[in-house]
Amino acid sequence: MDNLTLNEPEVASKSRVMEVARRFTETLAETAQYRALEETYQAFRQDGEAQAAYTALQTKQQTLRMVTMLNAVGEEDRLALKQLEDQFYGLKSVQNYIQAQETLISMCQEIGDILSDAVGLNFGLACRVGGCCG
Amino acid sequence: MDREFRNNKPDMFTVELFDATSDLAESLAHSEVIMRFTNSNQVLINDQDAQRLVQEANELHQKLYAKDASRDFMRENFPRYRELQNQIASNPVLQEQSEAQEMAINFLREVNQEISQLLGIDFGSLTRRPDATC
Numbered sequence: 001m002d003n004l005t006l007n008e009p010e011v012a013s014k015s016r017v018m019e020v021a022r023r024f025t026e027t028l029a030e031t032a033q034y035r036a037l038e039e040t041y042q043a044f045r046q047d048g049e050a051q052a053a054y055t056a057l058q059t060k061q062q063t064l065r066m067v068t069m070l071n072a073v074g075e076e077d078r079l080a081l082k083q084l085e086d087q088f089y090g091l092k093s094v095q096n097y098i099q100a101q102e103t104l105i106s107m108c109q110e111i112g113d114i115l116s117d118a119v120g121l122n123f124g125l126a127c128r129v130g131g132c133c134g
Numbered sequence: 135m136d137r138e139f140r141n142n143k144p145d146m147f148t149v150e151l152f153d154a155t156s157d158l159a160e161s162l163a164h165s166e167v168i169m170r171f172t173n174s175n176q177v178l179i180n181d182q183d184a185q186r187l188v189q190e191a192n193e194l195h196q197k198l199y200a201k202d203a204s205r206d207f208m209r210e211n212f213p214r215y216r217e218l219q220n221q222i223a224s225n226p227v228l229q230e231q232s233e234a235q236e237m238a239i240n241f242l243r244e245v246n247q248e249i250s251q252l253l254g255i256d257f258g259s260l261t262r263r264p265d266a267t268c
Binding site for chain 1: 144146147148150151153154155156157158159160161162163164165166167168169171172175235238239241242243244245246248249252253256257258259260261262263266
């Protein structure tokens with residue numbers, strides 16, 4: 001009987017889980033990968049050329065939204081859009097920000113795998129409201 | 135807490151991040167909601183009748199909704215599919231598994247919300263691999 005009691009897993013209360021989740025978040029926010037994302041985002045926001053290129057690209061995309069949905073973008077517009085994309089993605093601050101995003105995502109995917117194994121559900125999919133998990 | 139989630143540290147993790155992730159994985163796995171879900175899965179694995187119901191319903195669903203399904207086939211088999219759905223809905227093992235899964239998903243969403251609010255980013259979406267399926 002004693003052995004059975006000893007083998008029962010310790011139950012973590014909801015408040016305990018939330019406390020551990022907050023500590024986890026603090027640790028994640030202190031990683032070089034997360035700090036790089038914050039730093040590159042600030043650099044991107046403060047880069048006037050990048051902001052202008054971003055606005056120009058967004059404006060063009062919005063203008064072409066309907067024809068893009070209908071798959072009817074003309075050659076001239078397609079080239080103009082490509083040029084704006086090349087300008088935007090060619091900027092160093094944009095590339096640094098995207099690189100930092102990709103690195104953080106890779107790390108978070110590894111975290112997600114560990115959490116998914118622990119709970120028996122795909123953590124990322126379970127957290128997606130309106131997805132295939134409801 | 136045990137060390138069941140502390141194997142194989144990914145290269146890009148610091149020791150601190152690995153410990154924090156492992157702590158979160160452990161506390162989630164030992165929470166009442168996730169333990170109920172894990173237990174309901176185990177009961178389902180041991181219940182061959184319930185598994186057969188689900189398997190037959192899934193197979194029939196695929197055949198009924200296949201592109202080449204004939205009207206005669208649909209007319210003949212749809213009543214059986216309805217019957218299986220009713221049996222699934224009233225099967226206590228499947229009901230418990232379904233309810234436990236829903237509660238587990240809601241709990242994971244709450245935990246994700248806590249993390250995401252602190253981070254200022256949707257953490258769950260960062261953990262999601264592009265090819266992930268339920």
